[in-house]
Each structure stands twice: as C-alpha cells, then as structure tokens.
Amino acid sequence: MTPAEEPGSRPHLQDPPIGREPGVTSGEEPGGRSRDPAVAGLLRWYPRAWRQRYGEEFLAMVEDGLDGQRPTWPLTVSVAWAGLRERGRALVSRRVLAWGARGIGFVFGRWWPIWMTAYMLAFFPTAVEASAPGGRAWQVTAALAAIVAVTTLTGLAVLAGGLVAFPAVRRFLRAGGWAAIRRRVAWATGATVVAGGALTGLSLGSRSHTYAQLNTSPVDFFWVGGTALALMGALGLWASTAKVTARQLDLSPRQRSAEAVLGVLILNGVTVMASANTTLIAAVHSSVSLLFLAVAGLAAAAVRGRMQLRPAMGRARGPRRGSGPGRHVYRGG
Amino acid sequence: MASRRAPGGLRRANDPPLLILVSLAEGPKHGHALAKDIEDFAGVTLGPGALYGAITRLDERGLIEPLPGDDRRRPYRITSAGSTALAGALADMRRIAHTGLTRLGLGGSPA
Numbered sequence A: 001m002t003p004a005e006e007p008g009s010r011p012h013l014q015d016p017p018i019g020r021e022p023g024v025t026s027g028e029e030p031g032g033r034s035r036d037p038a039v040a041g042l043l044r045w046y047p048r049a050w051r052q053r054y055g056e057e058f059l060a061m062v063e064d065g066l067d068g069q070r071p072t073w074p075l076t077v078s079v080a081w082a083g084l085r086e087r088g089r090a091l092v093s094r095r096v097l098a099w100g101a102r103g104i105g106f107v108f109g110r111w112w113p114i115w116m117t118a119y120m121l122a123f124f125p126t127a128v129e130a131s132a133p134g135g136r137a138w139q140v141t142a143a144l145a146a147i148v149a150v151t152t153l154t155g156l157a158v159l160a161g162g163l164v165a166f167p168a169v170r171r172f173l174r175a176g177g178w179a180a181i182r183r184r185v186a187w188a189t190g191a192t193v194v195a196g197g198a199l200t201g202l203s204l205g206s207r208s209h210t211y212a213q214l215n216t217s218p219v220d221f222f223w224v225g226g227t228a229l230a231l232m233g234a235l236g237l238w239a240s241t242a243k244v245t246a247r248q249l250d251l252s253p254r255q256r257s258a259e260a261v262l263g264v265l266i267l268n269g270v271t272v273m274a275s276a277n278t279t280l281i282a283a284v285h286s287s288v289s290l291l292f293l294a295v296a297g298l299a300a301a302a303v304r305g306r307m308q309l310r311p312a313m314g315r316a317r318g319p320r321r322g323s324g325p326g327r328h329v330y331r332g333g
Numbered sequence B: 001m002a003s004r005r006a007p008g009g010l011r012r013a014n015d016p017p018l019l020i021l022v023s024l025a026e027g028p029k030h031g032h033a034l035a036k037d038i039e040d041f042a043g044v045t046l047g048p049g050a051l052y053g054a055i056t057r058l059d060e061r062g063l064i065e066p067l068p069g070d071d072r073r074r075p076y077r078i079t080s081a082g083s084t085a086l087a088g089a090l091a092d093m094r095r096i097a098h099t100g101l102t103r104l105g106l107g108g109s110p111a
Helices: A037-045 A049-066 A073-091 A094-108 A112-123 A135-204 A211-216 A218-247 A252-287 A288-316 B016-024 B031-041 B048-060 B080-103
Strands: B062-068 B075-078
Touching: A037 A073, A037 B062, A049 B031, A049 B048, A073 B048, A112 A218, A135 A218, A135 A252, A252 A288, A252 B048, A252 B075, A252 B080, B016 B031, B016 B048, B016 B062, B031 B048, B048 B062, B075 B080
Parallel strands: none
Antiparallel strands: B062 B075
C-alpha cells in the first residue's frame, strides 16, 4: 500500500475537470491548494498518480520558493522536463525497462558468448557431418574437432577460475553469504535441469537429422530453438550468480589478476568456438563468405586476445606500486 | 542551477539524492527547507523538479519516508536504510578524496 492509499493520508489531487488546470479549485480550496493558476498549472506535466502522491507538497514548495512571484520560464521548463520524465517512467515501468536493457545487453553486450555457446550446444546433437557435400566432409570433421578442443580448453579455463576463487568462495559461504545467493542458485539449478532435459531429448530425437531435415521440420526447428533458449537461460543465470558472488569475494591482487587472465582466455575461447562453428556451416553450405567471416573472427580473436592478455598478465606479475591490497583496477565503463 | 562545477570545470559532488540524504541526516525537513539547506552546505540550487524527482526515487526505494505534516508541507526523514546507504556513499567519497589529497601532497585526513 502506498502512502497515497493509506487511510487518513492527506487529500489526493484528482485529475482536473476538462478546461481546468490540475490543482486549481473553484471556491474553497480543500488542502490549501495553490491559488495561482500559473503555479498550479505546473502540475499538468506530471502523471496523475504522481500528482496524487506529491502534487500538493510540490506546489507548496514552488510557492515557498516564488514568494508571491509568478513562475519564471526556466522554472517552468525545468518542471516540465521533470514532469515529462515522470510520465515516461509511469508509461514504462522500471521492471520492463530493466528487462529490455537486459535483453539488449544479452544479445549485443557482454553476454553474447553465452548465447553463442548455447546456440552451438543446441545444434551439437545434429548429424552435421552428413549434411556436408562429399568433398567437404573433412572440413566439417576438422571444424567439429576444433570446436570440441576449444570447448574443452574453455571449460578448463572456467574450472581453473573456479578453483582460484574457491578459497574465497568458501570464506564467503562460511560468513553467511549463502543467504545472498541461495535464490539465484536455485533458479540457475532449475534452469539447468530444464535445459539439460531439452538437450537430452534433442540428442535422442535428432541425432540422425541433418541440417536440411532440421530446416524442413518445424518440430525439430522449434525444439532446437527452445533448447538454445533454455541453455541461454541456464548459462545466463549461472553467469549472473557468479558475477554477484564475485563482487562479494575477498580476492588477493594475485587472484584477481589470475581471474583476469582466465577471463580473457574464456571470452576469446568462445570467439574461436564461434568461428569454428561458422567454418562448419560454411562447409555445409559451401559458402565462401561464411568462410571469410570465420577467418575474420579468428583473426579478431587473435588480435583482441593479444591486446587483452598483455595487461592482464602484467597485473598477474604483481600489483603496481601504489595500488592498495585487494583493490579493483578501475578501467571505466 | 547555482554553482554546479568546481574551479577547472570539474564536477562537484552534486547528486541530488545524495545531497537530500545528507540534508535529512540532520533531521526531518520539507521540500523548501531541503532546497535551502542544500544550497547552504553544498552551493547547489536544486529546482523543484529536480528535488522532487530525487525525493520520489528515494521514497520509492525506502531511503526516506514522509512524516505527517502541518498543512500542505510534508516533511521527510531519512530511514535506517537511507542512513546505511548514505554512510556507504560518503565512505567511498572520503576514500577517493583522501587518496586524491594525499597524492597531491595536501595530506588528506582519513577522518
């Protein structure tokens, strides 16, 4: 219950009748509303719920500041801007905005390795070798081997990251941190069970299907899509849990540096996995442009990895003079 | 808006919610009293729109709460959650200020 809904709270400002400014009343002025139409008119920029909750005290404050003068243009413009912002907030709830931002960040931001991994995992049960033209089967086999190898290495990097942080995680849990992440872990576990079930079903049901069969079968197509979404959800929830937990860990500078190096390896590992996957699709479709894209992805991973790895390894050699123990190195953003 | 920038064009600590919490740390105040107090101690003039936008956010987050007011002016007071949040923010600012002053050789006192 909001304060505005509480019994006995101050009188609410209702939407004004047509042709009358909000906050302006004829005759008596219950609650002492503003007598000045120019001041009362400032409220028109705000949404109804806000006027009901804050309108009267807002007008009182404006009148106190004006001391009998009429509102100036700068004041009117500033109030109008603030009121329109409130209207914008009322139209689109914060939750919707937050989910929208998360969705955009998930697709285009730092979460892309997760959906890329999920996408590849979902397609993995498909018999892609059988999809390639005869002369290109070796390319598919090589790309698959590369994906498996890079996935294994990336998985090992994730495992190493977990081992490095393990003592700090144990301290965090012993200090009562479990309560802070319990719900996240429960959601992530549930999502993992769902995604694991979907992937198992996909493995059993479409192991012998080719890409061509997948494209012509709506059931298989949606099953793969659904499995990818479930995997994205599970991976995203685990990543979010890890991020929230990591913020509360007391890591030494050396441990932080090791995590930075492993983070670079993991991110670029996923880029290499994506490029290998593109190579595979290029082989299946005999597409030179996709092959070019895959090579460009590999080159980008090599260049970016080298650029990111050097500062991370520099930090791993030891903290710079003057940096405090256990401090993050703030790099903006 | 009054002086919102320090000499050299650097930004002052002029985040309206923070200024409101600092003002309410002294005791409950209504809108106009808040604006005057903030202008006095921070040199920042908050217009009604900016002030009530910040009050709305702080109220929604439970960092301040309204008190029964006389007539039309409704005073607000800082909640315990607001005090905790303010203490954290000020501790961060003190650490940064201390580091900056120390590095400038101006001897930032941690207190």
